Amino acid sequence: MNAPTHHAQRTAHLATAGTGRMPRAVHAVLADCTARDDRLGPRALQQHLDTLPGPTVHQRLGRLLGVPARDTTLTTGAADAFEAFLSRLTPGPGEHIWTTPHEDVAHLSALTALRDRTRCTLDVVPLRPDGDLDLDWMRTRIGPHVALVSVTHVSSACGTVNPVEEIGRILAPHRARYALDASHSAGLLPLDAARIGCHLLAADGWRFLRGPHDTGFAYTAPTAPTAPTAPTAPTAPAAPTAGGAPTAPAPAPAAAAALNAALAHHSAAPAHPAEDLLPRLRATLLGISGIELLPAGREQAPILAFRHREIPAARLRRALARRDVILCKTVAAQNPLHPAGQGGATAVRASLHPGNTVHDIDRLGQALREVLREERHTAAPAAPRLAAAAAGHGLDHPTPRPAHPVRRGHLTLHRTP
Template structure:
């Protein structure tokens, strides 16, 4: 580590992956986990009754611009999305729209919805600049579109989608509107009423810096009514201690004054580094910057930055399987900023990144030739060879893909016209 530059300090540039939990949040999580271990879950629920049934919903309502009665604490955005869609009453004549920026987890849930209901799954096309084609949406929306799913900010790049404009296009029609705000809540304003969505989901451990396995959902009355005849809203609440810690994180977030945006400086640091390529489609970007280098693999860039005390994320194409693989992206580095970062952090990142990509690549490992097998002594009689059992070759480390080589039986994803 460069002592002159970093000392013992680590620069955390990964709130999009896992925000640094504030000390107060960590203390709440630890305190109530110990309490449950000593007194049991029933005593824990009684002690946290006001937190779980009032405080956390007031904080979520303030964060999301929604009535407290529409907010739910859950185990995470992907879990809430899957739970709601598992009971959504669609049919074979319904169309469902997703986008090329959909996450692997949500796309897997949409495939399951299609398999269960026979609905038609379509992908909204992009403009040449990477933005969603809102004119296409306005032309093709109709009574047979039952559900539209849009990530506010996708995980694989920093584009910000115009979720409020999309809501205005969809408002006169029957379709339900779902927005994944996992990578937006805590770094961008989120107002469910202005967006006009019926389902808004998010994770508490990213920019909000709460504990893992604690997230939230905002569910509009119309969606709750649609699910009522089919078993209601099957959301699983987080563990009591995790919910209390999320409540503390929400309270701390609400008390933090806004600071000067650091994303442009982060983006400039990448652009000023020779050999790097930004993965930044669209006209509006968030505090997430994704890039790759023409020579140095993303995993090595991440490790070298970590050696310099800079924490970033390595992302793989299959996290956004309808967008990144088609653009030749296999792996990339993702950096992101939070309000607790400083301009000095960006300067240190810029210095560390230049060092990471200019150092020589490691020489390929040389493996010695295998030794010849020892000869079998002639005194040992040999037995007839037995039929061999085929063994699968070790797969090694491979990336999961949700895009099959052959179209599934229910039909491929339908691209926009």
């Protein structure tokens, strides 16, 4: 592999929550496997991978999650694993499944499909005024009528870390299945599926673990191949597979080998918690006029979303990218139930990984100030033109776009008071 260019070395990549940059070792494995597949074919590639020394990808996943390797599965992403898990569940009328405002649209779509297939009720666990999930709401309403609880470990909308172990303790005495989306915590925060007490833990491999796209994994507890079901009216069966139940699609062998390399790189990386840089990132953003942080809960991962009072998020992100500071733009449709998405406004999201440095954050602060100065300079000449237009000097009056209500469609959920 070619050595990184100077451009790549000086880029401040603060978008790992969207897509992590693959380490050089992962690039090398992916390139080698692709070349072998192209030259010798997939069978020869698989035989080559089977003879490689060192831990398998499942062994590394077991260590990452604190579970037996045999209980882990490779998938093309967390959403696919989640959908396959839901296809095994058959709650019926009178039963409830719970989700949270942090759920992303892919998981919400799968949950609403389960609701429509089984005619159960889908409830949203409310947030407290401080932004945390209302665990008292859960404690007072949990019972045999709850068949599934779906929770996101770290919110992609604002970085809130949900108390997943405490939720597991609340659910443990009850029949409800517990599904956890760890897409934005795997590789960033410690994970112990046994302590959490979940029946499913699914995550993407291309975010903080910095593997290739279309890779992911799942842990399924041995007690959770199917959910216990109360007697209900018959429901339409899910599409059968060779094993008798739907399964999530698996990644290509080359991608799986590259994910294994990413897991090896993650386990060998020096301990440098990204959370240590979070206070500096927050202070940098709050020290810039016009920047507003999206509110989060009391515990926050090193993921911050923010807006500027005047500059649209897309323009801000593009202007930063021109200065080699890479962030993500988020839209309300990605987390349609979260307060951050109310009104359809977009935001810019900065996320840290253990390879980031103080220099990256300082680069962000410097670039933001440059962008704001540039915006003020280019906006100033517009004032005479707007005044001329108002005086009828041949310029069209700006016509505001009609405000369209947010359409939820099949994502309309039931909120229990």
